[in-house]
Amino acid sequence: LAKQNGHNHFQFYVASIDQEIRERKQMERDLGNALINHEFYLVYQPQINLETKRVIGAEALLRWNHPEHGLIPPDDFIPVAEGNGAIVEIGQWVLDQACWQAARWAGEGSPLRIAVNLSAVQLRQESIVDDILDTLKRHNIPAGRLELEVTETSFMTNLTDAVAKLHRLHRAGISIAVDDFGTGYSSLTYLKKMPVQHLKIDKQFIRDLLVNEEDTRIANTIIDLGKSLNLTVVAEGVETAEQEYYLSQRGCKLAQGYFFSKPLLPRDFEIFVQTFHARIVENDA
Numbered sequence: 200l201a202k203q204n205g206h207n208h209f210q211f212y213v214a215s216i217d218q219e220i221r222e223r224k225q226m227e228r229d230l231g232n233a234l235i236n237h238e239f240y241l242v243y244q245p246q247i248n249l250e251t252k253r254v255i256g257a258e259a260l261l262r263w264n265h266p267e268h269g270l271i272p273p274d275d276f277i278p279v280a281e282g283n284g285a286i287v288e289i290g291q292w293v294l295d296q297a298c299w300q301a302a303r304w305a306g307e308g309s310p311l312r313i314a315v316n317l318s319a320v321q322l323r324q325e326s327i328v329d330d331i332l333d334t335l336k337r338h339n340i341p342a343g344r345l346e347l348e349v350t351e352t353s354f355m356t357n358l359t360d361a362v363a364k365l366h367r368l369h370r371a372g373i374s375i376a377v378d379d380f381g382t383g384y385s386s387l388t389y390l391k392k393m394p395v396q397h398l399k400i401d402k403q404f405i406r407d408l409l410v411n412e413e414d415t416r417i418a419n420t421i422i423d424l425g426k427s428l429n430l431t432v433v434a435e436g437v438e439t440a441e442q443e444y445y446l447s448q449r450g451c452k453l454a455q456g457y458f459f460s461k462p463l464l465p466r467d468f469e470i471f472v473q474t475f476h477a478r479i480v481e482n483d484a
Protein backbone atom coordinates (compact mmCIF):
# COMPACT_ATOMS: atom_id res chain seq x y z
CA LEU A 200 0.00 0.00 0.00
CA ALA A 201 2.79 2.40 0.89
CA LYS A 202 4.62 1.61 -2.37
CA GLN A 203 1.50 2.24 -4.43
CA ASN A 204 1.34 5.72 -3.03
CA GLY A 205 4.87 6.49 -4.13
CA HIS A 206 8.25 6.97 -2.58
CA ASN A 207 7.41 9.90 -0.34
CA HIS A 208 4.54 8.12 1.32
CA PHE A 209 6.70 5.08 1.87
CA GLN A 210 9.26 7.25 3.65
CA PHE A 211 6.55 8.88 5.69
CA TYR A 212 5.12 5.53 6.64
CA VAL A 213 8.47 4.22 7.88
CA ALA A 214 9.23 7.45 9.66
CA SER A 215 5.91 7.44 11.48
CA ILE A 216 6.33 3.87 12.71
CA ASP A 217 9.80 4.75 13.92
CA GLN A 218 8.38 7.80 15.63
CA GLU A 219 5.62 5.73 17.16
CA ILE A 220 8.16 3.36 18.70
CA ARG A 221 10.22 6.29 20.04
CA GLU A 222 7.12 7.92 21.51
CA ARG A 223 6.08 4.68 23.16
CA LYS A 224 9.55 4.24 24.68
CA GLN A 225 9.42 7.82 25.91
CA MET A 226 5.97 7.24 27.40
CA GLU A 227 7.26 4.13 29.17
CA ARG A 228 10.07 6.20 30.73
CA ASP A 229 7.63 8.97 31.69
CA LEU A 230 5.24 6.44 33.24
CA GLY A 231 8.15 5.20 35.32
CA ASN A 232 8.42 8.64 36.97
CA ALA A 233 4.75 9.51 37.09
CA LEU A 234 4.05 7.86 40.45
CA ILE A 235 7.04 9.40 42.24
CA ASN A 236 6.25 12.81 40.74
CA HIS A 237 2.58 12.62 41.83
CA GLU A 238 1.30 13.05 38.29
CA PHE A 239 -1.64 10.68 38.77
CA TYR A 240 -4.97 11.44 40.37
CA LEU A 241 -8.39 9.83 40.46
CA VAL A 242 -11.76 11.15 39.37
CA TYR A 243 -15.03 9.58 40.44
CA GLN A 244 -18.09 9.04 38.29
CA PRO A 245 -21.39 8.58 40.17
CA GLN A 246 -23.36 5.37 39.65
CA ILE A 247 -27.09 5.91 39.95
CA ASN A 248 -29.80 3.46 40.97
CA LEU A 249 -32.46 4.06 38.30
CA GLU A 250 -35.31 2.93 40.58
CA THR A 251 -34.50 5.02 43.63
CA LYS A 252 -32.58 7.75 41.75
CA ARG A 253 -29.91 7.66 44.38
CA VAL A 254 -26.14 7.64 44.01
CA ILE A 255 -25.08 4.19 45.14
CA GLY A 256 -21.41 4.41 44.36
CA ALA A 257 -18.65 5.70 42.16
CA GLU A 258 -16.26 4.37 39.58
CA ALA A 259 -12.71 5.54 40.18
CA LEU A 260 -11.00 6.56 36.94
CA LEU A 261 -7.32 7.28 36.59
CA ARG A 262 -5.97 10.57 35.23
CA TRP A 263 -2.38 11.36 34.25
CA ASN A 264 -1.30 14.97 34.23
CA HIS A 265 1.89 14.82 32.18
CA PRO A 266 4.37 17.65 32.95
CA GLU A 267 4.78 18.53 29.23
CA HIS A 268 1.79 17.06 27.41
CA GLY A 269 -0.90 17.79 29.99
CA LEU A 270 -3.76 15.36 30.50
CA ILE A 271 -3.24 12.06 28.70
CA PRO A 272 -6.36 9.86 28.34
CA PRO A 273 -6.18 6.45 30.03
CA ASP A 274 -7.00 4.75 26.73
CA ASP A 275 -3.62 6.07 25.50
CA PHE A 276 -1.40 5.20 28.46
CA ILE A 277 -3.03 2.17 30.14
CA PRO A 278 -2.16 -0.14 27.21
CA VAL A 279 1.46 1.07 27.40
CA ALA A 280 1.54 0.52 31.17
CA GLU A 281 0.08 -2.94 30.63
CA GLY A 282 2.68 -3.66 27.97
CA ASN A 283 5.69 -3.01 30.21
CA GLY A 284 4.13 -4.12 33.49
CA ALA A 285 4.01 -0.63 35.04
CA ILE A 286 0.26 -1.14 35.48
CA VAL A 287 0.95 -3.44 38.44
CA GLU A 288 2.39 -0.64 40.57
CA ILE A 289 0.05 2.01 39.13
CA GLY A 290 -2.96 -0.23 39.71
CA GLN A 291 -1.94 -0.76 43.33
CA TRP A 292 -1.70 3.02 43.74
CA VAL A 293 -5.22 3.38 42.26
CA LEU A 294 -6.60 0.80 44.67
CA ASP A 295 -4.89 2.46 47.64
CA GLN A 296 -6.08 5.91 46.67
CA ALA A 297 -9.66 4.76 46.00
CA CYS A 298 -9.83 2.93 49.34
CA TRP A 299 -8.41 5.96 51.12
CA GLN A 300 -11.13 8.10 49.54
CA ALA A 301 -13.85 5.57 50.36
CA ALA A 302 -12.73 5.52 53.99
CA ARG A 303 -12.82 9.30 54.09
CA TRP A 304 -16.34 9.43 52.65
CA ALA A 305 -17.48 6.72 55.04
CA GLY A 306 -16.02 8.72 57.93
CA GLU A 307 -18.05 11.73 56.76
CA GLY A 308 -21.22 9.65 56.82
CA SER A 309 -21.51 8.63 53.15
CA PRO A 310 -20.49 5.03 52.79
CA LEU A 311 -20.37 4.56 49.01
CA ARG A 312 -19.34 1.58 46.99
CA ILE A 313 -16.20 2.23 44.99
CA ALA A 314 -15.59 0.47 41.67
CA VAL A 315 -11.99 0.09 40.59
CA ASN A 316 -10.82 -1.12 37.18
CA LEU A 317 -8.53 -4.13 37.45
CA SER A 318 -6.26 -4.83 34.50
CA ALA A 319 -5.84 -8.37 33.18
CA VAL A 320 -2.12 -7.93 33.88
CA GLN A 321 -2.86 -7.22 37.55
CA LEU A 322 -5.15 -10.23 37.79
CA ARG A 323 -2.32 -12.44 36.55
CA GLN A 324 -0.10 -11.38 39.49
CA GLU A 325 0.45 -14.18 41.98
CA SER A 326 -0.11 -11.91 45.00
CA ILE A 327 -3.05 -9.90 43.64
CA VAL A 328 -5.73 -11.34 45.94
CA ASP A 329 -3.64 -10.80 49.07
CA ASP A 330 -2.64 -7.32 47.87
CA ILE A 331 -6.29 -6.32 47.44
CA LEU A 332 -7.40 -7.79 50.78
CA ASP A 333 -4.43 -6.13 52.55
CA THR A 334 -5.35 -2.79 51.03
CA LEU A 335 -8.94 -3.07 52.27
CA LYS A 336 -7.70 -3.97 55.74
CA ARG A 337 -5.20 -1.13 55.81
CA HIS A 338 -7.95 1.39 55.09
CA ASN A 339 -10.51 -0.40 57.23
CA ILE A 340 -12.92 -0.77 54.30
CA PRO A 341 -15.48 -3.60 54.43
CA ALA A 342 -14.99 -5.83 51.37
CA GLY A 343 -18.62 -5.27 50.36
CA ARG A 344 -17.74 -1.64 49.69
CA LEU A 345 -15.35 -2.58 46.86
CA GLU A 346 -16.24 -3.61 43.36
CA LEU A 347 -13.65 -4.74 40.84
CA GLU A 348 -14.26 -4.18 37.14
CA VAL A 349 -12.65 -6.75 34.89
CA THR A 350 -12.99 -7.24 31.15
CA GLU A 351 -13.73 -10.48 29.39
CA THR A 352 -10.15 -10.63 28.08
CA SER A 353 -8.97 -11.03 31.69
CA PHE A 354 -10.54 -14.47 31.74
CA MET A 355 -8.96 -15.66 28.54
CA THR A 356 -5.25 -16.10 29.20
CA ASN A 357 -5.64 -18.51 32.09
CA LEU A 358 -9.25 -19.27 32.83
CA THR A 359 -8.62 -21.60 35.79
CA ASP A 360 -6.30 -19.13 37.48
CA ALA A 361 -8.69 -16.19 36.93
CA VAL A 362 -11.66 -18.22 38.23
CA ALA A 363 -9.75 -19.22 41.38
CA LYS A 364 -8.65 -15.66 42.14
CA LEU A 365 -12.05 -14.10 41.50
CA HIS A 366 -13.65 -16.75 43.70
CA ARG A 367 -11.30 -15.86 46.55
CA LEU A 368 -12.11 -12.16 46.13
CA HIS A 369 -15.82 -12.90 45.95
CA ARG A 370 -15.73 -15.14 49.04
CA ALA A 371 -14.08 -12.26 50.89
CA GLY A 372 -17.12 -10.12 50.01
CA ILE A 373 -15.85 -8.10 47.04
CA SER A 374 -18.22 -7.81 44.07
CA ILE A 375 -17.05 -8.38 40.52
CA ALA A 376 -18.33 -6.55 37.44
CA VAL A 377 -17.71 -7.46 33.82
CA ASP A 378 -16.75 -4.16 32.17
CA ASP A 379 -17.42 -3.30 28.51
CA PHE A 380 -19.71 -6.33 28.30
CA GLY A 381 -20.48 -7.31 24.74
CA THR A 382 -17.29 -5.97 23.17
CA GLY A 383 -14.89 -8.77 24.08
CA TYR A 384 -15.10 -12.48 23.52
CA SER A 385 -18.34 -12.76 25.41
CA SER A 386 -18.93 -16.31 26.37
CA LEU A 387 -21.71 -17.68 28.49
CA THR A 388 -19.20 -20.21 29.82
CA TYR A 389 -17.25 -17.37 31.47
CA LEU A 390 -20.41 -16.00 33.00
CA LYS A 391 -21.29 -19.41 34.35
CA LYS A 392 -17.83 -20.10 35.79
CA MET A 393 -17.06 -16.63 37.09
CA PRO A 394 -18.39 -15.34 40.39
CA VAL A 395 -19.70 -12.24 38.66
CA GLN A 396 -22.49 -10.03 40.06
CA HIS A 397 -22.60 -7.11 37.64
CA LEU A 398 -22.65 -6.67 33.87
CA LYS A 399 -21.70 -3.28 32.48
CA ILE A 400 -23.23 -2.63 29.06
CA ASP A 401 -20.52 -0.98 27.01
CA LYS A 402 -21.15 2.65 26.11
CA GLN A 403 -20.92 1.88 22.40
CA PHE A 404 -24.32 0.16 22.65
CA ILE A 405 -25.83 2.99 24.69
CA ARG A 406 -24.66 5.83 22.45
CA ASP A 407 -27.20 5.12 19.70
CA LEU A 408 -29.80 3.51 21.90
CA LEU A 409 -33.31 4.16 20.48
CA VAL A 410 -31.70 5.44 17.27
CA ASN A 411 -30.00 2.30 16.10
CA GLU A 412 -32.27 -0.72 16.25
CA GLU A 413 -29.42 -3.23 16.56
CA ASP A 414 -27.86 -1.40 19.51
CA THR A 415 -31.25 -1.25 21.19
CA ARG A 416 -31.70 -4.98 20.72
CA ILE A 417 -28.20 -5.70 22.05
CA ALA A 418 -28.85 -3.57 25.14
CA ASN A 419 -32.20 -5.35 25.63
CA THR A 420 -30.50 -8.72 25.33
CA ILE A 421 -27.88 -7.86 27.94
CA ILE A 422 -30.59 -6.60 30.32
CA ASP A 423 -32.56 -9.83 29.83
CA LEU A 424 -29.43 -11.94 30.25
CA GLY A 425 -28.72 -10.14 33.51
CA LYS A 426 -32.26 -10.82 34.71
CA SER A 427 -32.16 -14.51 33.91
CA LEU A 428 -28.71 -15.01 35.45
CA ASN A 429 -29.55 -12.80 38.41
CA LEU A 430 -26.85 -10.23 37.64
CA THR A 431 -27.21 -6.49 38.17
CA VAL A 432 -26.92 -4.64 34.87
CA VAL A 433 -25.16 -1.28 34.73
CA ALA A 434 -25.44 0.93 31.65
CA GLU A 435 -22.39 3.08 31.00
CA GLY A 436 -22.26 6.16 28.80
CA VAL A 437 -25.84 7.32 29.45
CA GLU A 438 -25.96 10.81 27.96
CA THR A 439 -29.63 11.67 27.42
CA ALA A 440 -32.90 11.72 29.34
CA GLU A 441 -34.41 9.43 26.67
CA GLN A 442 -31.72 6.80 27.26
CA GLU A 443 -32.15 7.07 31.00
CA TYR A 444 -35.94 6.71 30.74
CA TYR A 445 -35.76 3.78 28.35
CA LEU A 446 -33.20 1.89 30.43
CA SER A 447 -35.08 2.37 33.68
CA GLN A 448 -38.38 1.25 32.06
CA ARG A 449 -36.62 -1.72 30.51
CA GLY A 450 -35.40 -2.86 33.94
CA CYS A 451 -31.74 -1.84 33.86
CA LYS A 452 -30.95 -1.20 37.49
CA LEU A 453 -27.88 1.04 37.51
CA ALA A 454 -26.44 3.67 35.21
CA GLN A 455 -23.57 6.07 34.85
CA GLY A 456 -22.85 8.68 32.21
CA TYR A 457 -22.60 12.35 31.35
CA PHE A 458 -26.40 12.68 31.65
CA PHE A 459 -25.88 12.44 35.41
CA SER A 460 -22.29 13.58 35.66
CA LYS A 461 -18.86 13.28 34.14
CA PRO A 462 -16.13 11.83 36.40
CA LEU A 463 -15.42 14.37 39.15
CA LEU A 464 -12.72 15.36 41.63
CA PRO A 465 -13.63 14.27 45.18
CA ARG A 466 -14.86 17.69 46.33
CA ASP A 467 -17.06 18.13 43.23
CA PHE A 468 -18.32 14.59 43.65
CA GLU A 469 -19.46 15.39 47.19
CA ILE A 470 -21.31 18.49 45.95
CA PHE A 471 -22.89 16.47 43.14
CA VAL A 472 -24.25 13.86 45.56
CA GLN A 473 -25.72 16.53 47.83
CA THR A 474 -27.46 18.47 45.07
CA PHE A 475 -28.60 15.35 43.23
CA HIS A 476 -30.27 13.95 46.33
CA ALA A 477 -31.66 17.34 47.35
CA ARG A 478 -33.29 17.64 43.91
CA ILE A 479 -35.05 14.30 44.40
CA VAL A 480 -36.41 15.29 47.81
CA GLU A 481 -37.72 18.48 46.18
CA ASN A 482 -39.38 16.57 43.33
CA ASP A 483 -41.00 14.13 45.75
CA ALA A 484 -42.41 16.92 47.91
Ligand code: C2E
Pocket residue numbers: 244259260261262272273274277290293316317318348378379402435436437438455456457458461462
Ligand atom coordinates in the same frame (compact mmCIF):
# COMPACT_ATOMS: atom_id res chain seq x y z
P1 C2E B 1 -14.14 2.11 31.44
O1 C2E B 1 -13.72 1.45 32.70
O2 C2E B 1 -15.11 1.40 30.57
O3 C2E B 1 -14.68 3.54 31.88
C1 C2E B 1 -15.72 4.22 31.25
C2 C2E B 1 -15.19 5.34 30.39
O4 C2E B 1 -16.30 6.01 29.79
C3 C2E B 1 -14.43 6.42 31.14
O5 C2E B 1 -13.43 6.91 30.25
C4 C2E B 1 -15.48 7.48 31.37
O6 C2E B 1 -14.96 8.76 31.59
C5 C2E B 1 -16.22 7.39 30.07
N1 C2E B 1 -17.60 7.87 30.17
C6 C2E B 1 -18.42 7.88 31.25
N2 C2E B 1 -19.63 8.37 30.95
C7 C2E B 1 -19.59 8.68 29.64
C8 C2E B 1 -20.57 9.22 28.74
O7 C2E B 1 -21.71 9.51 29.08
N3 C2E B 1 -20.17 9.38 27.43
C9 C2E B 1 -18.92 9.06 27.02
N4 C2E B 1 -18.61 9.24 25.74
N5 C2E B 1 -17.98 8.54 27.85
C10 C2E B 1 -18.33 8.36 29.14
P2 C2E B 1 -11.94 7.21 30.76
O8 C2E B 1 -11.98 7.77 32.13
O9 C2E B 1 -11.26 7.95 29.68
O10 C2E B 1 -11.33 5.75 30.86
C11 C2E B 1 -11.16 4.95 29.73
C12 C2E B 1 -10.77 3.54 30.09
O11 C2E B 1 -9.47 3.51 30.70
C13 C2E B 1 -11.69 2.89 31.13
O12 C2E B 1 -12.86 2.42 30.52
C14 C2E B 1 -10.80 1.79 31.65
O13 C2E B 1 -10.81 0.70 30.77
C15 C2E B 1 -9.43 2.44 31.60
N6 C2E B 1 -9.08 2.92 32.95
C16 C2E B 1 -9.38 4.09 33.56
N7 C2E B 1 -8.87 4.14 34.83
C17 C2E B 1 -8.26 2.94 35.01
C18 C2E B 1 -7.53 2.35 36.12
O14 C2E B 1 -7.41 2.91 37.21
N8 C2E B 1 -7.02 1.10 35.91
C19 C2E B 1 -7.18 0.43 34.73
N9 C2E B 1 -6.62 -0.80 34.60
N10 C2E B 1 -7.85 0.94 33.69
C20 C2E B 1 -8.38 2.17 33.83
Ligand code: MG
Pocket residue numbers: 258316348378
Ligand atom coordinates in the same frame (compact mmCIF):
# COMPACT_ATOMS: atom_id res chain seq x y z
MG1 MG C 1 -14.70 0.53 34.13
Ligand code: MG
Pocket residue numbers: 378379399401402435
Ligand atom coordinates in the same frame (compact mmCIF):
# COMPACT_ATOMS: atom_id res chain seq x y z
MG1 MG D 1 -16.57 0.22 30.48
Ligand code: MG
Pocket residue numbers: 379
Ligand atom coordinates in the same frame (compact mmCIF):
# COMPACT_ATOMS: atom_id res chain seq x y z
MG1 MG E 1 -13.45 0.73 28.54
